Amino acid sequence: MGKNDLAIFGGPKAVQSDPGDIFTWPRITKEVEDAVLEVLRAGKMSDVDVTEKFEKEFAEWLGVKYALAHNNGTAALHGAMFGIGIRKGDEVICPSITYWASCLPVYSLGGTVVFADIDPETLCIDPNDIERRITPRTKAIIVVHYLGMPADMDAIMDIARRHNLKVIEDCSHAHGALYKGKMVGTFGDVACFSLMSGKSLACGEGGMLTTDDRRIYERAIVFGHYERHHLLTYEDLKDGAGLPWGGYKYRMHQLTSAVGRVMLKHYPEMMAEIDKAMNYFWDLIEGLPGIRSHRPPKGSGTTKGGWYAPHGLYRSEELEGLSVYRFCETLRAEGVPTRPGCNLPLHLHPLFNTIDVYGDGKPTRIANCPPNVDVRQPYGSLPVSEGIQEKVFSVPWFKRYRPEIIKEYADAFRKVIENYRELLPGDTKRSSEPVGGWGMTRMIRNP
Ligand SMILES: *Cc1c(COP(=O)(O)O)cnc(C)c1O
Numbered sequence: 001m002g003k004n005d006l007a008i009f010g011g012p013k014a015v016q017s018d019p020g021d022i023f024t025w026p027r028i029t030k031e032v033e034d035a036v037l038e039v040l041r042a043g044k045m046s047d048v049d050v051t052e053k054f055e056k057e058f059a060e061w062l063g064v065k066y067a068l069a070h071n072n073g074t075a076a077l078h079g080a081m082f083g084i085g086i087r088k089g090d091e092v093i094c095p096s097i098t099y100w101a102s103c104l105p106v107y108s109l110g111g112t113v114v115f116a117d118i119d120p121e122t123l124c125i126d127p128n129d130i131e132r133r134i135t136p137r138t139k140a141i142i143v144v145h146y147l148g149m150p151a152d153m154d155a156i157m158d159i160a161r162r163h164n165l166k167v168i169e170d171c172s173h174a175h176g177a178l179y180k181g182k183m184v185g186t187f188g189d190v191a192c193f194s195l196m197s198g199k200s201l202a203c204g205e206g207g208m209l210t211t212d213d214r215r216i217y218e219r220a221i222v223f224g225h226y227e228r229h230h231l232l233t234y235e236d237l238k239d240g241a242g243l244p245w246g247g248y249k250y251r252m253h254q255l256t257s258a259v260g261r262v263m264l265k266h267y268p269e270m271m272a273e274i275d276k277a278m279n280y281f282w283d284l285i286e287g288l289p290g291i292r293s294h295r296p297p298k299g300s301g302t303t304k305g306g307w308y309a310p311h312g313l314y315r316s317e318e319l320e321g322l323s324v325y326r327f328c329e330t331l332r333a334e335g336v337p338t339r340p341g342c343n344l345p346l347h348l349h350p351l352f353n354t355i356d357v358y359g360d361g362k363p364t365r366i367a368n369c370p371p372n373v374d375v376r377q378p379y380g381s382l383p384v385s386e387g388i389q390e391k392v393f394s395v396p397w398f399k400r401y402r403p404e405i406i407k408e409y410a411d412a413f414r415k416v417i418e419n420y421r422e423l424l425p426g427d428t429k430r431s432s433e434p435v436g437g438w439g440m441t442r443m444i445r446n447p
Contacts, residue, residue, distance in 0.1 A: 006419050008333035014412035015335030022400045023337075026202035026263065027270065035258040044254050048227060051257040057264055058208055062185055066217040068209045068225065069252035069260075073172050073194025076207030078105035079220035079250060080190040083211070084166040086111045086139055089368045091375065092168075093133050094142040095125040096345045096385040100438060101194070102144050102170045103346070107357060110368050111139070114375050115347045117382045120391065121313070123147060123294060123342070126384070127155035131163075137369075140166040145174035145184050147311050147342070148200070148304035149294060153179045153187045160188075168192065175201040176271050177305030184305075190216050195260060200274070200306025201267055203260035206252050224250030270399075271306045277398035277406060278307045284410035288417045289318040290327070294392070311342060311392045319420045324390050325435075326427040327416065334412035340393050341436030345385040347377040349438070389435045 005011025039050055051069045059067040070076040086092065088110030094103040096115040103113045114133045119126040123146045130141060141160055143151045160167045167188030171177075175193055177184045185191035190213065193199075195206035211217050214233070221228045222237045222245050229241035244250075282293040292313040296302035304310075314324045324340040331338045346352055352365050353376055360367035366374055379386065396409055416423075 004415065004419070006330060006333070006416065006422060007335070008330045009422070013333070013335040014415050015408045017405050017408055019405060020400075020402075022398055022402055022405055023396065025397070025399050026197055027399070029262070032259055032262045035262050036255050039254050039258045046251075047254055048251065050254045050261070051252045054252075054257040054260045054264070055208070057261060059210060061264060061267075062183055062191075062210055064186060064191075064210045065212045066210065066214070068217060068220050068228075069257060070207040070209060070224070070250045071252055071256075072196065072205050073192060073199075073207035074101035074105065075224065075248070075250040076192040076194070076209040077101050077168070077170065078108070078246070078248070079209050079223050080168050080192050080211075080216070081105055081109055081111070081140075082223040082246060083190055083209070083213075083216035083220040084140055084168065085219070089137055089370070090139040091135060091137045092140045092142050093125075093130055093138060094346075095144055095146070096347045096377075096382050097123065097343050097388060098144040098146060098170070098346070099172065099343060100346060101172075102142055104351075107364050112365055112367075112369060112375055113346075113352065114138070115345075115352075115377055115382055115385070117384045118146070118388065119152075120384050120388065121292075121294075122149050122151065123311070123388070123392070124149055124151035125156070127152050127159060130156070130159050134159075134163055134165070138163070138165060140168055142168045142170060143188060144170040144172075145177055147294060148174045148177055148306065148308045149296065150174060150177050150179035150184050150302050150304075153184075157187055166190075172199060173308040174305045175199065175308075176267060178301060178303045181301035185210055189213055190220075195256065198309075200271070200308045201260075201263055203263055204253070204256040206256035206260060224248040227251060267306075273401050274307050274397075274399055275303060275305075277401040278304070278310055280401065280403060281395070281398060281406050281410055282312075284407060285413045288414060290315050290322070290417055290420065291413065307397065310395050310397055312395050314340070314391050314393050316390070319417070320424060321427075322420050322423055323427050323429040324393055325429065325431045326423050327420075328393050330416045330423055331412055334416060336409055336412045337396055338394050339435075340431065341389040341434075342392050342394075344389070344436045344438055345382060347382055347385070348379060352376065 055067040169191040172194035195203040
């Protein structure tokens with residue numbers, strides 16, 4: 001067997017080197033350990049002093065007035081939804097391809113979701129599909145900068161302004177990413193960042209809410225941060241101070257805050273290395289048939305931050321219909337960690353169709369809609385979201401710029417694509433396991 005024979009047929013693997021720590025994330029240094037131990041030894045796990053420092057530094061880094069730390073990104077999104085005033089009967093527009101926390105907390109506020117389709121190139125909400133989803137009940141657009149790719153904020157903010165809608169940016173995939181030179185999270189009314197340990201800014205379980213709007217900040221405080229109620233200035237909010245209006249306790253664990261402060265300090269430099277590594281990888285294989293990078297055009301001022309869960313776009317038609325399953329399986333045999341798919345389309349899950357969570361006698365999705373209004377979206381209503389699973393594949397997340405190692409992975413892609421014809425006869429066009437998932441963990445786990 002020669003060097004160019006595919007490993008799946010018994011040839012040598014394209015990836016021969018030990019990857020070392022190139023995929024290791026988060027990066028736990030002595031500095032991180034010391035910061036955690038300091039909080040532990042001071043007995044300050046449940047205080048807020050370290051958290052307040054983290055918030056201040058986070059707000060400065062992003063260039064916004066307020067940051068409010070939460071115990072996870074889901075809680076930050078919940079606080080943001082209450083913050084902008086989502087209430088019974090309100091609708092939010094959200095992409096169907098995202099992690100569920102982008103929208104699901106609206107249920108507990110009596111609101112509901114209307115999904116918009118995604119753009120097949122950016123994989124973010126398609127601005128052209130937003131406007132026709134707007135009704136008199138629409139309160140907000142939830143934007144997700146999906147897999148690190150900034151959404152088309154010019155078009156989205158224009159729609160929001162014309163229809164007087166609030167915008168929540170879910171930046172959980174895109175910490176530090178720029179849209180036309182400006183950091184994501186600074187466009188909408190409020191932004192949320194998950195800081196869980198797989199995310200690019202990885203602090204452990206944690207989330208950050210950021211805003212320039214004092215009223216949103218205070219509403220998020222009144223909702224889930226009773227220990228901060230001394231900060232309230234609006235009379236109507238002060239009237240209910242002392243107890244959390246939501247009945248939730250959303251304060252961040254100070255071990256997370258301690259980790260977060262160290263991670264944030266080094267984040268710009270880690271992000272720059274990741275950006276360099278991922279662009280190097282794509283530069284080596286861009287132009288091969290069958291695949292496209294999922295990254296902004298160079299020189300556009302738009303960037304992907306820490307390239308959370310990087311993916312590529314798959315063009316089966318350029319490889320005579322070779323399925324993405326066969327493609328990924330062959331790459332895995334070469335030593336490349338890759339899988340087809342991304343998040344599953346939320347609008348098809350029973351929780352958005354049939355489940356009655358709160359005992360309303362009807363599905364929660366439509367529990368607070370006016371009579372004769374049914375916002376549910378059956379199969380066929382969001383075609384891009386429903387078909388995207390077979391058009392994307394994950395690529396290795398290189399956290400270190402090590403060109404000679406990265407090149408082996410790029411060579412594997414080249415080898416598979418150059419030999420794709422050999423793969424056609426054995427292509428059953430079926431997956432041996434589910435494609436994508438409701439969460440991302442399975443797809444981003446280290447090899
Ligand atoms: C991870 C994630 C969240 C939720 O964050 P947690 O910290 O896990 O609660 C929200 N939105 C998106 C897009 C995410 O990927």
